[in-house]
Amino acid sequence: MxxxxxxxxxxxxxxxxxxxxxxxxxxxxxLALPVKAAIDRFLREGLETAGPKNVWLDRVEAIRAKVAQFLGASADEIAFTKNTSESMNIAANALPLRAGDKVLMLHGDHPNNAYAFLNLQRRGVTVEFVPMTAIVNAETIRPHIDANTRAISMSLVTFHAGHRFDVESIGALCREKNLYFIVDVMQAIGVVPIDAKAMGATVIGSGSHKGLLVPQGLGLLYWDKARTELKPAYLAAASLAEIPSDLIARPDKLKLAASARRFELGNFNLPAIQALGASLDMINAIxxxxxxxxxxxxxxxxxxxxxxxxxxxxxxxxxxxxxxxxxxxxxxxxxxxxxxxxxxxxxxxxxxxxxxxxxxxxxxxxxxxxxxxxxxxxxxxxxxxx
Ligand SMILES: Cc1ncc(COP(=O)(O)O)c(C=O)c1O
Structure with a gap:
């Protein structure tokens, strides 16, 4: 008890x-029984009706709204991705960074976060690793910020020793210094309450196979929709403000969706998203x-x-x-x-x-x-x- x-x-x-x-x-x-039941329902519907896609897509939107509520965000700030790595890579490549710009990260933080940003070195972006001390907050980060610093990317909770870093104070520091703030919440979500706005994050990335109880292969991305300068590196029909009704792509009609759908590519991982609906219900009930x-x-x-x-x-x-x-x-x-x-x-x-x-x-x-x-x-x- x-x-x-x-x-x-x-x-x-x-x-x-x-x-x-x-x-x-x-x-x-x-796996939890209610999560399995949601996947079973999806499979049954697929078997019996050859796939009620509209019903499934309506559920995707309902679950998107649940994710938003869970993170203190609005539904149009949430995108579904494949995993944390994909969310981090989407964030890294969406930031308007140029050669000479610098990103701060924590030494020894999760590699799936680090590599997304280290890959920007090809474009001349610098990554500086700040030592990971037992306490990481605005005051431990502040001395590392210089005129070239544009972004900070870090985990809320470390996978290898269980630190919970003071992301709220670092978010406030990012606001003060006009920096982008990217947070990997994979190890925290579902156990540590997360409030995207209180955190002051520009982008939050996560998978869903730990505290969110879903089998592997579904990721989440929160994007602060006020940061319209963040643009996706990849484009698909779903990323656009208007999908042409005849489905013929027009070179001059590339306006991005105003929502986080701008970061989504193609069809969804439908069984996993429906599993997430069930797990969020379990978590919210407790x-x-x-x-x-x-x-x-x-x-x-x-x-x-x-x-x-x-x-x-x-x-x-x-x-x-x-x-x-x-x-x-x-x-x-x-x-x-x-x-x-x-x-x-x-x-x-x-x-x-x-x-x-x-x-x-x-x-x-x-x-x-x-x-x-x-x-x-x-x-x-x-x-x-x-
Ligand atoms: C902090 C953190 N980020 C990311 C991941 C995993 O990345 P992905 O969801 O891409 O597999 C883990 C653990 O698996 C993690 O602990």
């Missing part, structure tokens, strides 16, 4: 969580704030138990600097991963240890099982916290 919602009831929607101690939602969440608080409670419990075993936590300990759901334990992955697998516990190897990541269905008993499996094997003195 949790003080925030009925976790036992939620857990019943995730059959995999009954078969395995699943502590790896930062990698991919297991409340993302409640999911966050529950994960924080699990994290506090985990940290307390690790302290008792004298095992170091790699990332930040304080709630205001840490993600609610991602914790890296300083145990060498090469020695420990197999042990967890043998004990039917799913975690991920990370740069500096073993990553434990929670989903809405995890319980205190899951944490206790993990700790018990660590305790029974014993921790070498050399791996104990200093």
């Amino acid at each position: 949790s003080g925030h919602y009925d976790v036992d009831a939620v857990r019943k929607e995730f059959p995999a969580a009954e078969r395995i101690t699943y502590l790896d939602s930062g990698f991919q969440t297991p 409340g993302v704030q409640n999911i966050q608080n529950h994960c924080f409670d699990l994290g506090d419990h985990l940290i307390g138990q690790l302290d008792m075993l004298d095992i170091r936590l790699v990332g930040p300990r304080e709630r205001r600097y840490r993600a609610p759901h991602i914790y890296v334990i300083a145990l060498p992955a090469a020695e420990w991963l197999g042990h967890f697998e043998e004990n039917n516990i799913r975690v991920s190897p990370e740069r500096d240890g073993i990553r434990v990541s929670f989903g809405m269905f995890n319980t205190f008993a899951d944490v206790d099982r993990l700790i018990d499996v660590i305790r029974r094997r014993g921790v070498k003195p050399s791996h104990r916290a200093a």
